[in-house]
Amino acid sequence: MKFLGKPRSQRAAFLPLCLLFLKILHPGHSHLYSSRYAGDKVIRLIPSTEEEAYALKKIYQQLKVDLWQPGSISQVSEGTVTDVHIHHNGSRALLAFLQETNIHYKILMEDLQKVLEKGSSLPSQRSRRSVPGYNYEVYHSLEEIQNWMHHLNKTHSGLIHMFSIGKSYEGRSLFVLKLGRRSRAYKRAVWIDCGIHAREWIGPAFCQWFVKEALLTYRSDPTMRKMLNHLYFYIMPVFNVDGYHFSWTNDRFWRKTRSRNSRFRCRGVDANRNWRVKWCDEGASMHPCDDTYCGPFPESEPEVKAVANFLRKHKKHIRAYLSFHAYAQMLLYPYSYKYATIPNFSCVESAAYKAVKALQSVYGIQYRYGPASSTLYVSSGSSMDWAYKNGIPYTFAFELRDTGHFGFLLPEMLIKPTCTETMLAVKNITMHLLRKCP
Numbered sequence: 001m002k003f004l005g006k007p008r009s010q011r012a013a014f015l016p017l018c019l020l021f022l023k024i025l026h027p028g029h030s031h032l033y034s035s036r037y038a039g040d041k042v043i044r045l046i047p048s049t050e051e052e053a054y055a056l057k058k059i060y061q062q063l064k065v066d067l068w069q070p071g072s073i074s075q076v077s078e079g080t081v082t083d084v085h086i087h088h089n090g091s092r093a094l095l096a097f098l099q100e101t102n103i104h105y106k107i108l109m110e111d112l113q114k115v116l117e118k119g120s121s122l123p124s125q126r127s128r129r130s131v132p133g134y135n136y137e138v139y140h141s142l143e144e145i146q147n148w149m150h151h152l153n154k155t156h157s158g159l160i161h162m163f164s165i166g167k168s169y170e171g172r173s174l175f176v177l178k179l180g181r182r183s184r185a186y187k188r189a190v191w192i193d194c195g196i197h198a199r200e201w202i203g204p205a206f207c208q209w210f211v212k213e214a215l216l217t218y219r220s221d222p223t224m225r226k227m228l229n230h231l232y233f234y235i236m237p238v239f240n241v242d243g244y245h246f247s248w249t250n251d252r253f254w255r256k257t258r259s260r261n262s263r264f265r266c267r268g269v270d271a272n273r274n275w276r277v278k279w280c281d282e283g284a285s286m287h288p289c290d291d292t293y294c295g296p297f298p299e300s301e302p303e304v305k306a307v308a309n310f311l312r313k314h315k316k317h318i319r320a321y322l323s324f325h326a327y328a329q330m331l332l333y334p335y336s337y338k339y340a341t342i343p344n345f346s347c348v349e350s351a352a353y354k355a356v357k358a359l360q361s362v363y364g365i366q367y368r369y370g371p372a373s374s375t376l377y378v379s380s381g382s383s384m385d386w387a388y389k390n391g392i393p394y395t396f397a398f399e400l401r402d403t404g405h406f407g408f409l410l411p412e413m414l415i416k417p418t419c420t421e422t423m424l425a426v427k428n429i430t431m432h433l434l435r436k437c438p
């Protein structure tokens with residue numbers, strides 16, 4: 001199991017040499033994404049009246065801002081925080097407007113390119129070698145993640161089985177790991193997916209971390225052993241493979257899938273608005289150029305359809321659905337699409353409460369928890385609501401770190417603490433569902 005740990009000294013020694021080579025091979029290729037975010041800003045705004053919210057919506061539309069929080073302009077309302085990424089060509093106009101209208105704001109990032117380059121090591125600065133010595137404290141490209149999965153499938157066949165549930169729009173395999181001790185007896189299962197939204201890189205990092213921890217502690221940790229003996233975990237480290245790849249190669253802040261539209265040049269559908277549950281209602285957009293575009297019809301995206309088919313087929317034994325997003329530090333459960341509590345609310349609520357407490361016990365990081373609609377915002381067509389509606393009793397969406405300081409650019413240094421604390425929450429929820437509620 002030696003490749004699960006990271007030989008630090010080896011990496012340190014290897015790095016300067018590696019850099020030297022890359023400098024020779026790619027002179028001048030020293031800026032991520034060709035410096036396209038130089039001078040861009042991220043600004044937090046809180047409209048305090050309806051008029052201010054209305055004015056903000058208008059200017060957001062005009063300046064075509066990239067909304068980080070919430071997901072769509074329709075969700076901008078008084079009293080709620082909005083984080084916007086403004087292209088450098090529009091930042092002066094936005095700031096002038098804010099000063100004129102006296103709307104409260106705070107600049108979260110003065111220069112997005114600088115934050116981007118500081119927080120994560122340049123992909124070219126890292127060992128891109130095969131799996132032995134796999135480093136779980138850096139972000140990995142899709143290719144690296146898939147190689148890692150193939151490797152585990154070969155070396156850990158006792159606990160891991162890797163299979164594909166279909167193909168993405170661009171033809172990539174949609175891989176899932178089935179994790180757990182094989183058994184002839186009936187076992188219940190937990191579904192975990194990461195990376196529905198491409199730019200939320202901490203999600204896939206957590207999915208990989210979960211698998212690593214499971215393999216490393218299966219023998220030594222009684223809780224983990226119980227989990228893997230009594231349950232199967234279906235883990236999909238990268239749900240939106242096309243989008244994730246695109247966020248590495250072209251646009252770090254890409255969110256949607258990459259499907260084409262027949263009438264518009266904009267590409268992609270929000271894979272978390274494309275499910276057949278109150279599809280394309282409140283909190284989703286019908287416009288293909290919006291980040292929360294619900295798609296031409298439910299399950300139009302091959303990625304969504306593949307997962308929905310898999311869950312439909314296995315829903316009898318899948319007891320929990322967990323989906324990993326960023327950023328907000330929240331643990332959410334249904335409903336997303338309406339302000340109402342689910343039946344048997346108390347079981348789910350107490351699971352969430354305990355999970356959040358367990359998470360907080362590590363570094364004191366606080367998570368809010370509650371129904372997604374009232375805790376985050378209303379959104380329709382989400383995977384969590386769909387899973388719940390289709391009979392999976394425990395369905396949760398995690399919004400991982402942070403609360404906006406780095407936003408989607410959570411530095412690699414924070415992968416370990418984030419995953420360590422989240423691990424406790426996931427174990428806690430899992431143990432909760434192994435018992436009879438309450």
Ligand SMILES: *[C@@H]1O[C@H](CO)[C@@H](O)[C@H](O)[C@H]1NC(C)=O
Binds near residue numbers: 064087089090
């Ligand atoms: C500013 O940049 C954005 C994003 O690249 C672009 O869509 C927009 O047309 C530009 N606006 C102006 C006024 O140049």
Ligand SMILES: *[C@@H]1O[C@H](CO)[C@@H](O)[C@H](O)[C@H]1NC(C)=O
Binds near residue numbers: 162163
């Ligand atoms: C995983 O390994 C098994 C054999 O142990 C093999 O049958 C299967 O095709 C592998 N999965 C993938 C996706 O390669």
Ligand SMILES: *[C@@H]1O[C@H](CO)[C@@H](O)[C@H](O)[C@H]1NC(C)=O
Binds near residue numbers: 343344437
């Ligand atoms: C609520 O929980 C009870 C006991 O676990 C179960 O029998 C019942 O079907 C649940 N009701 C709903 C609506 O989920």
Ligand SMILES: *[C@@H]1O[C@H](CO)[C@@H](O)[C@H](O)[C@H]1NC(C)=O
Binds near residue numbers: 354357361431432
């Ligand atoms: C779950 O978290 C609660 C609250 O922190 C704790 O009391 C309990 O022991 C945890 N259970 C497990 C199995 O980790």
Ligand SMILES: [Zn+2]
Binds near residue numbers: 196200324326
């Ligand atoms: Zn998300």
